[in-house]
Amino acid sequence: MTNFPRAAVIGNPVSHSLSPKLHGYWLKRYGIEGEYTALQVMEDALETTLRTLPSQGFIGANVTIPHKVNVMQFADKITDRATLIGAANTLTFKEDGRIFADNTDGYGFIANLRQGAPEWDPKRGPAAIFGAGGAARAIIVALADAGVPEIIVANRTRAKAEALRSDFGARVSVVDWVQADKMLEDANTVINTTSLGMVGAHDFKVSLDELSPKAVVTDIVYNPLQTPFLIAAAKKGCTTVDGLGMLLHQGVPGFERWFGKRPDVDDETRRAVLA
Numbered sequence: 001m002t003n004f005p006r007a008a009v010i011g012n013p014v015s016h017s018l019s020p021k022l023h024g025y026w027l028k029r030y031g032i033e034g035e036y037t038a039l040q041v042m043e044d045a046l047e048t049t050l051r052t053l054p055s056q057g058f059i060g061a062n063v064t065i066p067h068k069v070n071v072m073q074f075a076d077k078i079t080d081r082a083t084l085i086g087a088a089n090t091l092t093f094k095e096d097g098r099i100f101a102d103n104t105d106g107y108g109f110i111a112n113l114r115q116g117a118p119e120w121d122p123k124r125g126p127a128a129i130f131g132a133g134g135a136a137r138a139i140i141v142a143l144a145d146a147g148v149p150e151i152i153v154a155n156r157t158r159a160k161a162e163a164l165r166s167d168f169g170a171r172v173s174v175v176d177w178v179q180a181d182k183m184l185e186d187a188n189t190v191i192n193t194t195s196l197g198m199v200g201a202h203d204f205k206v207s208l209d210e211l212s213p214k215a216v217v218t219d220i221v222y223n224p225l226q227t228p229f230l231i232a233a234a235k236k237g238c239t240t241v242d243g244l245g246m247l248l249h250q251g252v253p254g255f256e257r258w259f260g261k262r263p264d265v266d267d268e269t270r271r272a273v274l275a
Contacts, residue, residue: 004033006057007258010041011064018273019062022251025272026263034259050074054093060258061091068134075101085137090254105135106142108250116241117216125188126150130180132160135220136193140168154180184210192219197227204229213237220246244270
C-alpha cells in the first residue's frame with residue numbers, strides 16, 4: 001500500500017477520459033504527493049472494485065459512463081443533489097471503507113457558465129435544453145437552484161423528456177424534437193446536452209433561426225471545442241461557452257476533498273488538459 005493519497009476515474013471505456021491529465025496537472029502544479037489514474041472497470045466488477053480500492057490507498061474516485069447510476073447502490077451516504085439527479089460522479093472513501101457519493105456535474109456546469117459568460121443572469125428568462133440524459137438531469141437541478149424560471153426540454157425520444165417533467169415538476173416543460181427550434185425564441189440560456197456535433201457523432205441539425213442574440217449558449221461536448229452548434233450561435237451574435245470548462249470545474253470539489261487543496265480553473269489549466 002502506498003503512503004500517499006490515490007484517486008482514479010472509473011468507467012468502461014475510460015481511456016478517452018481527460019481526468020487523469022487534469023488531476024495530474026493539479027497535483028504537479030501544487031506540489032502535492034499523490035496519484036490519479038484511470039481504471040477500466042467492467043459492470044460486473046464494479047462492487048468488488050469499489051470495496052477493494054480503499055485498501056489499495058485510494059481515497060476517492062470520479063465515475064464516468066456507464067457507472068454513474070449503478071455506483072449509487074453501493075454508496076453508504078449520498079448527497080441530496082446526487083439523489084435528486086439519480087447519479088453520482090464523485091466518490092470519497094472514508095477510512096472505515098464507507099463510500100460517500102456526490103454529483104458535481106451541475107456545479108461544474110454553472111461554474112463554467114459563470115466563468116465563460118460573466119454577464120449571464122439565470123433569472124432573466126427560460127432555459128432551453130436539447131437532450132434528456134444524465135447530464136440534462138444534473139443541469140436541470142443546477143439551473144433550478146440558480147433561479148431559472150422555466151426549463152424547456154426537447155429530446156428525440158419524447159418519453160425521456162416527459163420523465164424529466166415528471167421528476168422535476170412544473171418548472172420543466174417539453175416540446176417535440178421536430179419543433180425544438182420553437183423553444184429558442186424567448187430562451188435566455190440554451191444548452192446542448194446531446195452528443196450531436198461531437199467527433200464521430202451525427203451533426204446537430206436543429207435550426208437556430210429563432211435564437212436571440214442576447215442568449216448565452218453552451219454545449220457540453222468538448223471534442224471539438226467549437227462545435228457546429230456553438231459556431232452557429234456565435235454567428236447569431238450570442239455569447240458562447242464551450243464544454244471543456246464543465247469537465248474542469250466538476251473536478252474541483254473532488255480534488256479538494258481528496259488532496260486538501262482547492263485547485264484553480266484558469267487558462268493554464270485549459271492549456272495543460274488540451275496539450
